Amino acid sequence: MQRRSARLKGRPPPSVSYALDDLDIELDSEDDTEQGESDAPPLEARKVAKSRVRKRKSKTSSNESEDIEQAEQPKAKKLRGNRGFLHILLDMPTDILYEVLGTLEPLDLLSVARTVKSLRAILMSKISLSVWIHSFSNIVPVPPACPDDLSYPQYAELAYGRSCYYCRRNLGASCLYRSWRARVRACARCLGNKTLFIEDKHLASVLSNDYPLEVAQLLPAVTAQTGTGWRQKPVLYFLRSFHDKWRSEVLDFSCQADEVEWIDSKNRESTAALEESVKYITWSIEWEKESRSKIRLVIEKRKELVIDRIKKLGWEDELSKVPDDVEQPQDDPLISKIYQKELTEKILHNLEPRLEIIMQCVQLRRLTRERGQSLQIRITCLDFIRFEYVSSLAPGAFIPTTADLYTNDFIKAVLNGQTNYDILTISQREEIQNAFPEAIEKWQRDAEKSLLEIFATACSQPNNAIYDYDPSTILKLAITFFQCGRCDTFCTTEQMMRHSCTRKDFNTCALDEDLGAIKQATKMLPWNTNKLIRVPILTHYRVRIVLEECGFNSATIQVEEMQRLDPIFECLEHGDEKSGRCTMGWLSLCKHLHSTIHADLGKGKRTFLVLSGEEALEVRRRIVENQERYLGKSRLTTSICTHCRQKGSVFTLLQHIRDTHGVSKPALGKDMVTLPDSYLPEPSFMLWPPRDPEDIRTLREGAP
Template identity: 25%
Template sequence: MATESATSLRRSSRLQAKVPAFYIEEPEGIDSSSAGPSTTRREPKRPAKRPRKSAPAVLEGGAQATSQKPLAPRGRRRTLSKLVDMPLDILFEIFGHLQPHDLLHLARTTKALRNILMRRSAITIWRNAFGNVQDLPQCPPDLTEPAYANLLFEPYCHFCLKARVMTVLWICRTRACKACLKEHFTPLSAFLASARIPYNPQKSMKTSSMVPMEHINNKLLIPNKVAEEALALIEGCKGDWTALEQLQKERAAAVKVLEVNAFRMMDWQIKQNHQRSMNLIDLRNRRRKQIIERLCDLGYGEDLKWMTYDRVEEFIEHPLVKQPKELTDRIWNNIKAPMIAFAQTARAERLMRERCLHYINRLSVVRDTVVPWLAQRPLWEPLPSIADFSYYTPGFRHILGRPADVFYKTLDLPPAQVNAILQASARTWRADMARKLYDMVIAAISPSASTSDTSAALSPGDPTVDQLVSRVCSATTWFRCTDASCGALLDYPRVLAHGCAHTAPPVNLHPTSDADDLRNAYALVLESQPWNMAGDRVVFDTRAAEAAAQVVRACGRDPAKTDGAQMKQNKTRLACSLCSKDGRTCVMAWKRAVAHLCEHARQGKEAKLTLLSKRDTRVVLAQEPARLLVPFGTAYKMYGCLRCRVGPPMTLAEVLDHCADEHYVDMGQLEEDFDIHPDAEAELGVPPYDMYYESSLFLTPIRR
């Protein structure tokens, strides 16, 4: 008995039907020639071999080729072909350790596996697989286990099989791409407007509660199939309101069950997405730490330690660092060169900062001293910037010139004394800037006069400070920004606050001189530089000066005795002869007229200006506010923040967003939270562009 049990092996009942035909049992006592009593294996007839093709003959000599091309080895095939022949209990045990999407993929490989996994007796396999997924809700009663797995894990459209479809309509139990949403779903409004739904003014029926719907793109959508089924059931009641009410209750209860299960699945998906995001973050963090460790082993630890905030952000967002993959030796060898290049850049930046550390210290002292005083002054007042204080005023300039081994702390002086010093320094700065601007004017008007001659010490024949200021404030004194992307026309005092003249150059990671160190310190500490530090950001514009003289004469004034403030007070409006045509008159303010004439001059055209009469000017001024409301709010950069007092001008929308985001002021107020920027592109209430009116509004004849 023991021998019999030891020798009897387990056999699959499904294998008995698959015994090969060449195993034949023959009864004893019968001649093998007639039927054969032997139970030995009968050798099957070997199939005939395919005849081998002979090698082609060599043309020269007719000899056969002595060598043939070796055949490539054939790979193994059907390595798992016997899997379906295993006993079902073993298969069920194996499949029970898989994930639900693995079972789906297996069921789609062969018909045999599909027959095993899709039969009702395989439900335990699916339940065990669902149990392997953490916190997964139970399969809803309206879905089979394979359909549930397909809904959860297969990112394909259920209608057109488009890949990477992440829009899951949980209540409708389907996935749909954008195209299929339009084709296979109906808006709730269209469903309720159907003529197949009976109407009774005395009784109301909540038809919308009878169908499952999803909120997609601000619309409530219903599957076409479900909508048609609901309408058919409603028609089947044939207007019987008792039956309709009963149908409505049954359908609403069924939809409620769908919604409850849908909310559970949605909650599970949200948790899974969050867990997936956390896993990816953890992978990225580990990869970043591993890269840092590798770079530290190469001697870049000190450089990585002292990286700036921007450099750290650049490192974190680096495409080779941000990948959610473990760092292996092979991967490190592939990314080693660019990572070393990044570390070398960090080293160069650290050495650059150490080289200009004394300038960084002194500019920080100047900043901490000047900022409280600037906060007390109007934003529009022509004042030196922090960089201008440090470079152009004698006291702070002396601090910058001290030896590199001298470091300063915050100035410990009474506030009144500091304010007096800064006030005097601002007056000195305005005089010095007037001299620089005057030198530009003289150099442009008289090219033979060198800059050194015009900037020499004042002699009895030289202009006084008041004369210098009067000259640069003249209505005919105009400068132009040399930046190709800007090219703005600048008058006084806007020219002193123009952003392009204060823009610091990029940091030089390989400085070779003290001047390089100073420029790097300005870029690092203040993110700006002293006004026109290189001397090439602003130039005097002779063409604009000639155009301004023409504008002043058109207004009936003497160009030599008129300044910009006088022109602004008059609120005059002028019309262009070239642009006023076809029953429309081109009207502009005086500053816009200067730029307008320059544009015509560049095109080789000569335009004439006409001063509008007082009556016509009043007509224009009455219509301008309504036409300026929208452009001033969104188009022109005119405002600056009174709390920051640094940075370029902003539009009204931008400055309001800035106050809300940076200072938590919901609705900033003019002159309280923000004010007109000294580098404003336009004056408040004055159009900075041409405005066209119907010619019938005016009585002033246009000069041609």
């Protein structure tokens, strides 16, 4: 498009020339442009100054004549544009420019050609063919010869480009799919465009008897991978433009012989095209491998710079102690992204605070690992002493774990070798075992104190201040339940001390050197280190209402008494004619009140009642039956042998008791008992037949 500026009138049209001297005329120098931009006043100031000058000049006639003379004189040529940093290339002689450009790779040549029109004109002309050939020879492995139907710039764009041919989005090589036969590159979104591509499963429906399906399979296609993991599979996308072209050719046939000859020609063309494509695909795979290896080498060199900086920070000794089988400091996720660009001195300087944090963590992990290794033998001996002590107790009796006992000052001093007792000496193990009862009792007192603090903290919240309680008895009452913040299990005070989630590491807290060593040696943490215990105050309040409604004194009845009575509750709000009567044991009552809605609870209507007689016995039998059926199917460690204290599943213990102890018919509860911390189905049962709706209405309207 021609420029219509008045200043260009009378100027001869520029001639097309690739000489660098001619190119210099059309481009402005960078220094002059920056000088002009920095010295130029604001636009409004220039307008005001210009108007004032005109007014002053209009006062005298002499000034008017001077202005007319200046206007008649031709103005000096004002250069436009900014050559930027590439003006050095434009000032070079042609032969030197070609030699410089020949050292670049094809993708770099394309980038240079897209900078300014003058360089594009040079690189897209036939005289620069030697530059492109020399550029392709710089690639390792050397690519095949340029296809006959492509120019060298087109060949470079197809082989190394990073954009889709249809939507022009720059997505990178990993998100694009190339077809050497069709000479296209497409993204996943464009492949799904039905106006551009035909998916292989839709090919038969698109043909509509235009030509045989066997011939349609020869259409140029793009192969894409769909799905992830084991679901990943290749899918062919045929180009619709080729399909439309072939269909128009078929419609022009006048006889059957023309169609047969056309099919034979397509077979020959497809065979030759596929053979040619294999050559380019093989080279492309090798080139991608070579490129990845070069990238890895560059990243390794940058990692060496980071290692040198770590050594300069004074961590050389700590760096030498990092084992080869663990994550190295230079591979830490905090700094992994920084290897994508060149590491300058400024970047390395800004990286130093992160490197300090990383090396401090590396040091802590090393000390924890060494501490755990030194404790491993002593903790193994402590486990043996603990096992002997447990064998003297009743089956299923509660005793803290080895990690729990580490919180005891005496046991901790023994493990650290800070006492006169040597746990590695067999003669002194009995003296250490004698200290177990006192250590266990102290641990239980500390655990109860922690639970009481958790309960008090929950009750101190503004919305949870329900009533005053007695700290000396609240943990023993039947209305007191705790909830696991991990698995949402409701537990009594004793059950929460046994609960396994309270000793697992869910990465919810930072571990110091001692806790990390204990975790490494015992594969668990001391009780409630992860702070997962919760107090469901609202559910606590609902349980108290239900117990009062059913005739129990919630302020005095304790867990032991409820276990002895084993009452069976029936919920009148959640029983119906389809499912039956909703009955449950005392331990299931808390979860039922927590997970279901009871609109009439505490409003003067009866919502629960306690079953008695034959109905209560039937529900207890059904609950026990369901739990024993679950234990029989489970392959988890849920039970313990009463004869030798061996733990295992019910299935393995039955065989063990028959073979080892000679009991022909082992019984659950006599020859083996269920571990207290084992998972069991909820003690609930839908009793049949259901109650009559009138009976339910009568029971609910009665005084609770």
